[in-house]
Amino acid sequence: MEPTSTATCPIHFDPFTSPYLDDPYAVFPTLLAEAGPRYWPELDMWLVARHEQVDAVFKDPERFSAAVAQDPMQAPHPDAAAVLSTGFRPLKTMSNLDGPEHTRIRRHTQVGFSPRRLRAMEPIVRRAAVELIDALPATGEAELVAQLTHPLPATVIFSLLGFPAEDWAMVKSWCGDRMAFSWGRPDRDAQVQIAQDMVSYWQYCEAHVAAQLLDPGDHFTGDLLRIHLADPSTLSVAEITSVIYGLSFAGHETTTNLLSNTIRRLLEDRSRWEAILADRGAIDAAVVEGVRHDSSVVAWRRITTCEVALGDVTIPAGSRLLLLLGAANHDPARFTEPERFDPARPNAADALSFGWGKHYCLGATLAKLEVAVVLEELAARRPSLRLVPQTFSFNPNVSFRGPKQLRVELG
Template sequence: MAMTDMTSCPVHQSFDPLAEPYLADPYPDMTAVREEVPAFYAPSIDMWVITRYDDIESAFKDPGTFSAAVGQRPVFPLTDEARAIIAGGFHASPVMSDCDPPKHTRIRRHNLKGFSARRVSVLEPKVWAKATQLVDDIRPGRVDLVPALTYPLPAYMIFTFIGFPDEDMDMLKSWCGNRIAFSWGRPSPEEQREIATNMVHYWRYCEEFVAKRAADPVDDFTSDLIRIHREDPEAISLEEITNVAYGLSFAGHETTTNFTGNAIRQLLSHREQWDALCADRSLVTAAVEETLRYDSSIIAWRRITTRPVTVGGVEIPADAKILLLLGAANRDPKYFSAPEDYDIMRGDVRAHLAFGKGIHYCIGAALARMEARIALDLLAQRAPGMRLVEDQELTFPANVSFRGPKHLLVDWP
């Protein structure tokens, strides 16, 4: 990759995480830049890119310097039309992944109560039941596992966790289409208009849903937050609960859809490891962790600096937009032996940064792990002979952060 050699200010003119070759397989470029320099400026996205495990972990652990405020802002400026649509009916504010202390500390504390071990454990039989239903519906022959399993399972579970009614799920999923491109990609003006309109619909739905739960709480995550609000309105407001429901309903299924698809693809691409897992399903947990390291659904995340900072000898100014290359960190040879190998038997896998680190560590990590574990366990039981369709052309969403196959064709036995 082309590097401009500038004292304390390396610039990669050719690094573009939205270029077709990178979208198809970002890891060769990630490895190259990690080996070349710990941080650099990328003009294509107007961001400073940090490449190595130690520096990325330090950034996660230093929210005072590396603010989360840009976590969900559009990478590129929106059109006037899209901004007008958003201003007219979308009133989200930072509460989770794009929020800093002290507000983040207050809201996360209450969200953690909702993600209690009890509530997550109560969901496990529901995950098994839904996954079994979806697999029961698959017929022998060529099958796309994304619409058949990896998309509907996490979507159903996170909507159920929040408390959205079953009858609304198709409508809600239709509003999520291409949402990733809005904040993390380069959508066309027409795409911006459509996505912005759907975001307004979704936001208004969340407002009405939270109002209903406020009037009549039940046994779900949203109602848990409502009860906290009733005890102390200053602890968490209804507007903040609406923001949590909106953000969680998106984050809780797109990432797990991609992650589960990545796991199936890697296991079937490494046939001997899939066969070993089918013979000994206790390996499922290890396979989940190795996929998180090797082919995570989030390969990069964003921050913005609050002051000048030096990363690996590279000087980064204040107010610099940052891209943390998690995919590069998770293959850093300093922490992982033979990092370019997919190996569900490796012993150093738990050091991965797939769920982040520090105060913004993914609040839904346990739920995501459980859903992927159940999906793989069930597939190993029911379809050990399934195989990837050879020579299929895999495509991935065009964005800087999220990665998973849009379609995944298998031959179902």
């Protein structure tokens, strides 16, 4: 069914350039004012903005498949596809897998995020945060993305996965702009470079899992391999490798951006930061409100498995949906004065930044722990921290949002 003109997006915007990238929250109210999803010809997708409707999609995996969640927004350039074909073989295992297969793999991967594993991670997070914060200059300017919010989640996720510390610099060098490959519009040369890094990273994960298979260590990779060794039919080595590859991405840039966004929002109004300096007990609520107010994932994808009615429209089978999580988090029908950063907000935890339902983010507790620990250590060690007046710029992709740089004044 062709969408009617009234069901077409009422505004034109390019999600990969300014001004949308600088402030998508300026566009969201127009979409929230529509009674239902709107067809967006620019990317041949339907935009879903209202909290109630995004929530309904997340809770109905039968009619809204997650299969497209990681697909490139544009078909890869043939030269990049050729590079990938030389040795990039991840299976669909988590965020882009549906049904009982997803349930089986998720049941096993949950062990990696058990209360026991998370308790074991806390000192690792704190040690890494303290080291990075103490390495900042005593006075003058620092750039917190390069010096704190990018390296910290890398250290945490690589520790969780059991990558040896001596490999971290090499693995980090492959991280590059992987976000751009699936969620952006990189040109041919950038795609080829990213594809080369993806192959290197994938082959590293294969070698890591193969080595651990001989003697699984006390970390997440070891946890999964012990399950495999007890009964190989429950979880294959190829699935474990794919989970490890996916997690090293899922747990990295998302959290870098969440850290940067939250620090930015707390510092841009001094009274917010002073509230934390006065009472460290205020940190947890500030983290939850930070996740709502300036999410590091502003959009996620689904595809309809049949014709569906949503809001005031009927969407054909096989339609790709862009769930605007940032819009849903600022829906005035759900959140009073949604533009206000308010840690006392009673329903901040209703935000959809981590998704909802079967695919609810496995790393949500770990990501929030990382932000809380960084805020605690910044408050203890660098209470006079201030934002430098600056214009923020953002990576050109539809889903992952955080400033490329966050310049602060110390001392």
